[in-house]
Amino acid sequence: MLQKIFAVAVFSMLACVHSVNAADVKLTDPNKMVRQVSDNTFARITKDQPIIVDNNEYLRVIVEEELMPYIDYKYAALRVLGSEVSKIRALTDEAEKAQAIKDIQRFIAVFRDYLVATYAGVFTQYTNQHVEFAPPQPFKGKDVVVIKTTIVENGKPDIRIDFKVRQDRDGNWRAYDMIAEGISLLDAKQSELQGMLRQQGIAHVSDLLEQKSQLPVQFRGNSAND
Template sequence: MKKFLLVILSLMMSMSIFAAEAPDVFVKKIANEVFEILKTDKDLRSGNKEKAYKITEEKILPYFNFDRISKLVLGKAYPSATKEEQEAFKKEFRTMLVKTYGSALLRFKDQTLNYKPARFEPTDEEVLIKTEVLQPGAPPLPIDYMLEKDGNSWKVFDIIIEGVSLVTNYRGQFGNEIRQNGIASLITKLAEKNANYDKTANK
């Protein structure tokens, strides 16, 4: 009886593992949906920034783990920050990414996405999914996603573009400001940048 229960338990665990959406399927589903919108939405193709921000907010960033990303970006400064500072940073950092990636979406016209073969085990909790954006008349742009398992789905905790990690890049930028002036100053400067982004982005 004991062995029978162990077998049943093992089968149930295996079923729950494979019930989770495969990470490469997850990335393809989200990316294909966004690329289809980029190809067909007239507002986006005419350069509507507010529409691009809305698409980024609704179709891309919900699949990011901002708690983990914030901790990784702030590094040693995160645990020493107050709860209010942590939440304020996450809010401004998220807004910055909405504007940055939303603006980037407007530059996508006739690109397509190529998915590299994914290597992972069903029990992996973290997976690297490699893709590349194929651009007419230009070299492919490699974009890799670091994913972590989140129940029966996945969330992104880092993006690597042309070998440069989003987390590492911003950790370096923000770290200098934190060391010189503190995290409160960083939050203030991010808020100011976000408020003035549309006025200065094209200058």
């Protein structure tokens, strides 16, 4: 069920198609950023359908070029790690601390690859959903803004999807979480992994996510653990 909701959440970034160049994405306005990234990404998927039909792996290229520049994957990865990051401060052995930092750096890189693979798999499930954007949200003086959308599909109940975007030190906005019908997908992933992180460590979880990210791009079904 979680995978299905996640798929619909991603679609809400991709359903309003206009011609917008990547260079025109307004990172200084979170409302425009979400809309323009959706336009660019879905336009690319539409244009390259002949390539995608022949090779689903090409979806990774589209995700890398059109979507990932606007995802704050580092912040998301650290949120998933949660208290594991703060434990480093308590380490007194320098060698142990250096290794812990390397483990976190690797986790961030692997988590990024995992997101690329996940998004690529999600895009195989597109069935032409319609998305309605709420009025633009005020963002002056804020560092986190929630962009609200509603997914409308014939014969099915509407689904509310909120995108959480944050401003970095340079004043640019990037998405880091999606809230589907009140469920934070980032919190869900943290809950899924926190037991493993606590019992088996960051390196083990990185290995697990790395294995998942290397699976062929294919229809993922409704598994909550994909």
